[in-house]
Amino acid sequence: MRAEYVEAVLDVVDLIPAGRVLSYGDIAALLERGGPRQVGAVMSRHGSAVPWWRVIRAGGQAPLCHEAGALDHYRREATELRGQADGGAWRVNMDLARWTPSDADFDLIDAIAARLHTAEGPASDAENPGTGKAAPAMSEPRDGLGA
Incomplete structure (x- = not known):
C-alpha cells in the first residue's frame, strides 16, 4: 500500500x-480512492496512532476484535449507540453518530484528497476494486455521506 494513501486515510x-x-x-469516498477494504487495511496496520474507534463498519459495528475497547471510547465520548451496551448486542447508531463535515472540514478533506491525487495520478477502476467504476466525486458524499 502506498505511503501517500496511508497518510491520507490517517489524516x-x-x-x-x-x-x-x-x-x-x-473515508474511501471522501478521498475518491480505494474502498472499504483498503481503508480497513490501513486502519489495521497503521491506525493505532489515530482515533481508530471512530472508523466502523457501515452497519454500525465496531472494528472486529476491538469491540470492548471501542465501547469504552464510545461511552467516554457519548457516541450514540443502539441496543444494549451492557452485555447485549449493540452497535453505533449511524443515523445519529455519522459525522457530517462542515464546509471548513471539507476544505481540509479536499486538500488531503488533492495531495493524494497529485501523488498517485488520476483514479482508475483498478484503484476502486469491485465497484466497476471510479470513486464518487467529492460533491456526492457532501449530500449524504454513506447514503
Whole structure:
C-alpha cells in the first residue's frame, strides 16, 4: 500500500470529532480512492496512532476484535449507540453518530484528497476494486455521506 494513501486515510481519521464516526467506505469516498477494504487495511496496520474507534463498519459495528475497547471510547465520548451496551448486542447508531463535515472540514478533506491525487495520478477502476467504476466525486458524499 502506498505511503501517500496511508497518510491520507490517517489524516481524515484525525479530523473525525469525538462522539462521531465514519464508515470505512465513507473515508474511501471522501478521498475518491480505494474502498472499504483498503481503508480497513490501513486502519489495521497503521491506525493505532489515530482515533481508530471512530472508523466502523457501515452497519454500525465496531472494528472486529476491538469491540470492548471501542465501547469504552464510545461511552467516554457519548457516541450514540443502539441496543444494549451492557452485555447485549449493540452497535453505533449511524443515523445519529455519522459525522457530517462542515464546509471548513471539507476544505481540509479536499486538500488531503488533492495531495493524494497529485501523488498517485488520476483514479482508475483498478484503484476502486469491485465497484466497476471510479470513486464518487467529492460533491456526492457532501449530500449524504454513506447514503
